[in-house]
Amino acid sequence: MYALVDCNNFYASCERLFRPDLQGRPIVVLSNNDGCVVARSAEAKQLGIKMAVPLFQVQEQIDRENVAVFSSNYALYGDISARVMSVLEQQAPALEVYSIDEAFLDLSGLEANYSLVDYGQQLKLLVYQYTGIHVCVGIAPTKTLAKLANHAAKQYPATLGVVDLSDPQRQRRLLSLLPVQEVWGVGRRLSRRLKQQGVSTALALADCDPGWIRNHYSVTLERTVRELNGQSCMDLETCPPPRQQILCSRSFARRITEYKDMRAAIAQYSARAAEKLREQGSLARVVTVFIRTNPHSQHERFYSNSASRILSVPSADSRRLCGTAMKLLKSIWQSDCRYMKAGIMLSDLYLPGHFQPSLFDAPETPVAMRLMQVVDSINQGSHGQIRFAGEMLSTGWQMQRNRLSPAYTTRWNQLPRVKS
Template sequence: MSSKDNSVFALVDCNNFYASCEKLFRPDLAKVPVVVLSNNDGCVVARSKEAKQLGIKMGVPVFQVQALMRQHGVRAFSSNYALYADMSQRVMSTLEAMAPKVEVYSIDEAFLDLAGLQPLRNLTAFGLEIRQRIQQWQGITVCVGIAPSKTLAKLANHAAKTWHKTGGVVDLTDRSRQRKLLALLPVNEVWGIGGKLSKRLQQLGIDTALQLADANPNYIRQHFSVVVERTVRELNGESCMVLEDIASTKKQIISSRSFGQRITDKHQMCEAISEYISRACNKLRHEQQQAKHLTVFMRTSPFSDKDPPYSASKSVALDTPASDTRLFLAKAMQLLDVLWVNGHRYAKAGVMLTDFYDPGVVQPDLFCEQANVAEQPGRAQADQKLMQLIDKLNAKQSKTIWFASQGGKQEWSMKRDMLSPAYTTNWGELPAVK
């Protein structure tokens, strides 16, 4: 468990992200209630502010609210994953240019590490600047929560969204403000405390976030888990969460990282993208989901004035939802060919899987490429078994089996700023005698 003194995090979260993306290019819908529907247009997965005010609930089947929607002229859109993924990349690269350390948590949320900023800048003013810039550059409204731990930053963000008077930015670095807010929030609003957990906590008389913060961490560890104990510490301003502690939101899987060193070679980029695909698909299978949309993105550093800026993303849809690493690898390599431009020094790349389905829900299309499966009985099961076997072997010891395109050495992943020249093995790095 690591704890950093003076840690400060900002959680930046886009408001009504999918619905906001739809409104962006339709100024005529500025004041119109808008909903976005799940795949096959079955359920509501995003709502604009106006749609929320009508009482349309998240996840509700469309047929249940059809009358209401007609009555109030609600506009519905099918999910446009390519648009959302691209807008997400634009928002994230704006954030990356404002803070040196950005962790993309979901398609519309990112944590910024603001440690050390405070003596230089007022945190609320900085939050407002983030908000203003994304509004101006991407046309998307965000809320910003600032606090000494990620769990508190999440709650600060919740407060910024809930209470208009905050202006969309809440700085929760002050201890007494933390306690005031925690007292107002039910325990199930706390990050990672789901329905089941909050029921068990309530049986112990813990109803509010503040009561959880004041619980004895050792008692909580014994009766719940180390993760809940960390939550208690985080609620007290002690930073000890790494992102992996929190289950993904299941709306999308993002695998991305800044490279240890710049990539200038397409072969290395291919390795990096393959590595991210492999991790994302492993996670997808772990969550027993299938995905249909893949986005690949890559960009140069926003901080270097030497490098001309380049940032691009591209999406593609599979014929049918899948979780097979090989299918996504093949598509990713096609996207890489489109996105790759020689001459750039790439600082970051990543992949995002969206448009999730439960396995077995979708009938394969007999005429699509992937439906070769239909001609070869047993093929689908064999493919599934292969992936399960790979996951099983890699779970025991990571990278027991990997795809050739991932590369064995992955030199791009290592930070080697301090590396001395290859005096003896590279003509270009021979020691110079003056």
């Protein structure tokens, strides 16, 4: 048995945690550079504000309906997410953190001694008591069914936020009510193909022959069909596999025309990508830098280019990766362009000790690795930051976050203050 615990309107709920005055008021959270709506409170959804809509298109409605608008506060959301996951981790034998606001729990064996609905209600109560975040719980014998159970828990208020699909009859009843595109892993394009074959509901997909699905679609969809029928095909991933490549890129708040601005951006992206590389204990052998202008502009010349370099020995040293990125940027930079986006990608990843260097190439030294560990420990603490000088040469490229809320839980000088 699995439970999927999903936080309700997570980003908006985090913004409301330390703002009691926002109770009942519509809230939207914006993407990088305050461009599009990426999260909405229940009240904002009721107003008809759509996901991913550009802010300027709904600005008039936001002003008219007194909607609270926030820039994405990743420090706050990440910290609250860690607190939610910590509570859940104590309530089940195993936990898979699926996303910043979702987690699968292994409930195997609990059904023999507990009412799973009561267990789900207890989970909801504990998470809210310790974090202030409301969650919904879907319980089922497979992860795909648990996803659908969670969807039902959100859609139907009579469930009180918990749905148990242990009973096969309840499974089929719910599957008959849901369109096929609601099934986990069935996207818009795939659902269109399925509907052309007469498969328009989740139940119709569950009733398909797995062999026919495998031959006409994929093994992945066959696995989904089996999961819809209660046959578990996906185990918990308590230790997610390391990423095969690491990408760090952003669209700029304004067009970049100066080389120093672009150099500072690539320096920071390189440092962040190297941190991610070290977090998963990998080394990168290939460094790629790319830059591009706006492909949709009718008044500017379009330019897009990238450059890569293969290192003689894989590295996770920020100094080496950043230096390589600077050389690559210089080779593709054109000064007569207005750049919209840039980024760096680290690929061809190795675990330490798994690459055989040539006779004349020495592997990364222990001193360099210890230095990077010290830098990471300082940057992850609360006493300061260490940055490359190249990152600080310019701030003209940085993200626009004009509606950013305080880091209520991660910075001493921004802790909430209660006035007596």
